[in-house]
Amino acid sequence: MKIWQDMLKEKSHKKINIISNENYKIFIDNFGNGYSEYKNKLITEYKPTIFSKQGIFFYLKNNRRVIELEKDTKVIFSPDKAQYIKTDGNLKIETQITVNPNYPIEVRKVKITNIGNTEEVLEMFCEI
Secondary structure, eight states: OEEEOSOTTOGGGOOEEEEEOSSEEEEEETTSOEEEEETTEESSOOOOOSSSOOSOEEEEEOSSOEEETTTTOEEEEETTEEEEEEEETTEEEEEEEEEOSSSSOEEEEEEEEEOSSSOOOOEEEEEO
């Protein structure tokens, strides 16, 4: 298991994790960029660039602003998953990315915990 924190501010510290089963692979970095392959065919298009994000990104919106889940995040890479953990105000947000061991399925789970004393109303959306 590898853990990175506060390295997201510098693009030169890019780390890659590959999560796979027999037929399906996810290539993902510590910034949340990446792509997926099924039997060596790209599922999501990938063009190497340092200027734009590429991959599947989740956002939370409350009545004040939009929260980028991959920004300023603690990153944990394991052989079977990638985790992005952050605290933003009253919210603790954990995103886990993995591949089903038996099927060509990518699973992304977002767990949101309100650690504050006030109610939060959130809207979640995804950018692919």
